[in-house]
Amino acid sequence: MSAENGISRRTALMKLGVFLNGVIGVFLAVPIVRYLLSPVTRERKVGYDSWLSLGGLEQFPTGQTRLATYRNPLVNDWDGETGSIACWVRRVDNQTFQVFAINCAHLGCPVRWFPQSNLFMCPCHGGAYYQDGSRASGPPERGLFQYRYKIENGKLLIKAGEMPTPGQPVANRAGGKPTCA
Amino acid sequence: MRLIQKVGEWFDLRLQLGTPIRETAKHPVPRDTASWFYVFGSAALTCFILQLVTGILLALIYVPSAGEAWNSLQTLNHGVALGWFIRALHGWGSNFMVAIVLIHMVQVFLFGAYKFPRELTWIVGVLLLLVTLGMAFTGQVLRFDQDAYWGLGIGASIASRVPVIGPWAVNLMLGGPIIAGATLSRFFALHVFVIPGLLITFVGVHLLMVLKLGINEWPMPGRVVRRATYMQEYHQLTHDEGIPFVPEAVWKDIFFSCFILLAIAVCAIHFGPFGPGGQPDPTIIQTAPRPDFFFLWLYALLSFLPPAAETPILLIGPAIGILVLLALPFVAGEGEKSWKRRPIAVLIIFLVAVALGTLTHLAEHTPWSPVMNAWSSEPIPPQYVHGRTALEREGALVFQAKQCHNCHSLNDKGGQRGPALDAVALRLTQDQLIRQVIQGGGNMPAYGKNLSPAETTALVAFLETLHPANQKPARNVSQAVTLGESEVSPR
Numbered sequence: 001m002s003a004e005n006g007i008s009r010r011t012a013l014m015k016l017g018v019f020l021n022g023v024i025g026v027f028l029a030v031p032i033v034r035y036l037l038s039p040v041t042r043e044r045k046v047g048y049d050s051w052l053s054l055g056g057l058e059q060f061p062t063g064q065t066r067l068a069t070y071r072n073p074l075v076n077d078w079d080g081e082t083g084s085i086a087c088w089v090r091r092v093d094n095q096t097f098q099v100f101a102i103n104c105a106h107l108g109c110p111v112r113w114f115p116q117s118n119l120f121m122c123p124c125h126g127g128a129y130y131q132d133g134s135r136a137s138g139p140p141e142r143g144l145f146q147y148r149y150k151i152e153n154g155k156l157l158i159k160a161g162e163m164p165t166p167g168q169p170v171a172n173r174a175g176g177k178p179t180c181a
Numbered sequence: 182m183r184l185i186q187k188v189g190e191w192f193d194l195r196l197q198l199g200t201p202i203r204e205t206a207k208h209p210v211p212r213d214t215a216s217w218f219y220v221f222g223s224a225a226l227t228c229f230i231l232q233l234v235t236g237i238l239l240a241l242i243y244v245p246s247a248g249e250a251w252n253s254l255q256t257l258n259h260g261v262a263l264g265w266f267i268r269a270l271h272g273w274g275s276n277f278m279v280a281i282v283l284i285h286m287v288q289v290f291l292f293g294a295y296k297f298p299r300e301l302t303w304i305v306g307v308l309l310l311l312v313t314l315g316m317a318f319t320g321q322v323l324r325f326d327q328d329a330y331w332g333l334g335i336g337a338s339i340a341s342r343v344p345v346i347g348p349w350a351v352n353l354m355l356g357g358p359i360i361a362g363a364t365l366s367r368f369f370a371l372h373v374f375v376i377p378g379l380l381i382t383f384v385g386v387h388l389l390m391v392l393k394l395g396i397n398e399w400p401m402p403g404r405v406v407r408r409a410t411y412m413q414e415y416h417q418l419t420h421d422e423g424i425p426f427v428p429e430a431v432w433k434d435i436f437f438s439c440f441i442l443l444a445i446a447v448c449a450i451h452f453g454p455f456g457p458g459g460q461p462d463p464t465i466i467q468t469a470p471r472p473d474f475f476f477l478w479l480y481a482l483l484s485f486l487p488p489a490a491e492t493p494i495l496l497i498g499p500a501i502g503i504l505v506l507l508a509l510p511f512v513a514g515e516g517e518k519s520w521k522r523r524p525i526a527v528l529i530i531f532l533v534a535v536a537l538g539t540l541t542h543l544a545e546h547t548p549w550s551p552v553m554n555a556w557s558s559e560p561i562p563p564q565y566v567h568g569r570t571a572l573e574r575e576g577a578l579v580f581q582a583k584q585c586h587n588c589h590s591l592n593d594k595g596g597q598r599g600p601a602l603d604a605v606a607l608r609l610t611q612d613q614l615i616r617q618v619i620q621g622g623g624n625m626p627a628y629g630k631n632l633s634p635a636e637t638t639a640l641v642a643f644l645e646t647l648h649p650a651n652q653k654p655a656r657n658v659s660q661a662v663t664l665g666e667s668e669v670s671p672r
Contacts, residue, residue: 110466111466119584126551137624
C-alpha cells in the first residue's frame with residue numbers, strides 16, 4: 001500500500017514538474033514570439049511610411065519622367081546601399097506629379113523608362129506600362145504602384161518607406177489616381 | 182598494432198559502439214541492390230558533407246551584413262588564397278546536391294521504394310527535397326548581389342499575395358519594411374542554422390529507417406507488395422540469399438561518391454565560383470535579375486501564366502504538389518514495384534522532366550522579355566532598307582526610335598516578346614497594321630498617343646515592305662471593290 005502510494009506520489013510530482021515546465025515554456029514563448037513578430041508588430045504601430053524629400057521641383061522638367069532616389073526612413077548602419085531606393089517621377093504639369101515605385105507590379109523587378117516610346121518596361125517577365133503608369137501589356141495585373149506626394153517649399157515630398165508589393169493595401173489605395181496632399 | 186588495438190578496446194569499453202557499428206556494416210542486403218542504381222542516396226549525403234565543410238570554411242570570411250557581404254565575397258574571390266576555390270566548391274556542390282537529390286527521388290519513385298513499409302522514409306525524403314531547395318534558395322540570397330536583391334523582391338511579391346496575412350508575411354520575410362540588412366541576417370540564420378539543423382535531423386531519421394527497414398529490393402515484374410506478406414518475403418531475400426552491405430554493396434557507393442566529388446572539383450576549377458554579380462544597390466536599375474539554375478523553370482512559368490490565374494496557381498500549386506508527393510505512399514502503398522509494370526509512373530516522370538526541361542531552356546533565353554537595348558544595338562538588316570522610298574526608310578527609323586525592335590525581331594535579331602516581323606505584311610493588311618500600332622492589343626501596348634500621324638504613316642509604310650520578294654502582301658479585297666482598283670496604292 002505504502003509502495004503504491006509512493007509511486008503515485010512520485011508520478012504526481014513528475015506530472016507537476018512537467019506542468020511547471022509547460023507553464024514556464026509558455027511564459028518564455030510569449031516574448032520569443034513577440035520578438036519574432038517585431039517586424040510586423042512594433043514598427044507597425046508607428047507605420048513604416050513617412051514624408052521624404054526627392055529634391056527641388058526644378059529637377060523634374062514638365063512633361064518628363066526622371067529617376068529619383070531617396071534614403072529609406074528606417075535604416076540601420078549596416079544596410080549599406082540597400083537603404084537607398086529609386087523611384088520614377090513624372091511631372092505632368094506645374095503642380096501635378098506622378099511618383100511611381102521602381103518595382104514592377106508583377107513581381108517587383110526594377111522597371112525602366114523609355115522616353116522614346118513613352119513606356120516603362122520590366123526586364124524580368126516582360127511587363128510594360130504607359131507613361132501614366134497604367135498597364136500596357138504583359139503579366140502585371142495592374143498599373144505601377146504610386147507614392148502619395150505633396151509639394152512643400154519648392155520641394156517634392158513623397159510618402160514612402162515600405163517596399164510596395166501587390167498584396168499591400170497601402171499600395172492598392174495609392175494606385176490609380178494621383179492623390180495630392 | 183597492439184597499441185592501436187588496446188586504445189580501441191579502451192574506447193569501446195566506454196563507448197560500446199563497436200558491436201552496433203559492425204552489425205550495421207555487415208547487415209545483409211538483397212543481392213541485386215549492389216547496383217550502380219543504388220548509389221545516389223549516399224552521393225547526396227557526400228554532397229551534403231562537402232557543403233557542410235565548405236560552408237563552415239566560407240563562414241570564416243563571409244560577413245552577413247547588407248553593407249559588407251558583397252565586399253567580403255570579393256575578398257573571398259580575390260583576396261584570400263584559394264577563397265575562390267572554396268566558393269566554387271560550395272556553389273557547384275549545391276548544384277550537384279540538388280541534381281543528385283532529384284535523381285535519387287526519380288530512382289526511388291521508379292523502383293517503387295516508397296511502398297510499404299517505407300512510406301515514412303519517402304515522406305522524410307520529400308521533406309529533405311524541400312529543405313535542400315530551401316538551402317539552394319537561401320544560399321543564393323547570401324551571394325548578396327543584384328540577382329539576390331531582386332530575387333528577394335520577387336519572393337516578397339509572391340508572399341504578399343497570400344490572402345489576409347500577405348503584407349505581414351512580407352515584413353516577416355524581409356525583417357522590416359524593405360530588403361535590407363535585417364533581410365540578409367535572417368536568411369543567414371536560416372541558411373546556416375535553421376535549415377541545416379532540419380537537414381541533419383531529417384538525414385538522420387531517413388538513414389535510420391533505411392537501416393531498420395532495409396534497402397528496397399530490386400523490383401521484379403510480378404513480385405507484388407502486400408502488407409501481410411512483404412516483411413517475411415523481404416526477410417527471406419536478405420537473410421537467405423543476401424550479401425553483407427560492407428563490402429559487397431558499399432564499394433560502388435564509395436566509388437560513385439569519389440566520382441561526384443571529383444566532378445564537383447573539376448567544375449569548380451574549370452568554371453570557377455558563381456558571381457557575385459553587380460552590387461546590391463537598388464538605385465542601379467540597369468539589371469535583368471535571373472534566378473539560379475534550379476529555379477529557372479519557375480522564372481519561366483511566372484512569365485507564361487495568365488495574369489488572372491497567377492496568384493491562385495502560385496499559392497495553391499506548390500501546396501498541391503507537396504500534398505501529392507506526401508500522399509503518394511498512402512495511395513499506392515501496395516502493388517507492383519517494377520517500372521516495367523507501371524507505365525503511368527514512367528509517363529509522369531517523362532512529362533515532368535520534359536516540362537521542367539523545356540521551361541528551364543526557355544528561361545535561359547527569356548523570349549518573353551523585351552531586349553532592352555535592341556533598339557540602339559541591333560540595326561535594321563540592310564536588305565530591309567535597300568531600295569526603299571524615303572517614307573519607308575523614315576518608317577524604319579521610327580521602328581528603331583520607338584523601340585519596336587525591343588520586342589519584335591527582324592532577321593532573328595531583337596526581342597521575341599512579340600511576333601517576328603520579317604513577313605508581317607503577309608499577315609496584316611495596311612488597315613490592320615495601322616489599327617495594331619495605334620490600339621495595340623494581343624499583349625502589345627497601344628502607340629496611338631506616342632506616334633504622330635506622320636510617324637504612324639511612315640512606320641506602316643515600312644512594315645508593308647516586310648514580306649518575301651516572291652509573295653504578295655496581304656490586301657483588303659473589299660477595299661479594292663469599294664474604292665476601285667486605282668484608289669488602292671499599287672505595290
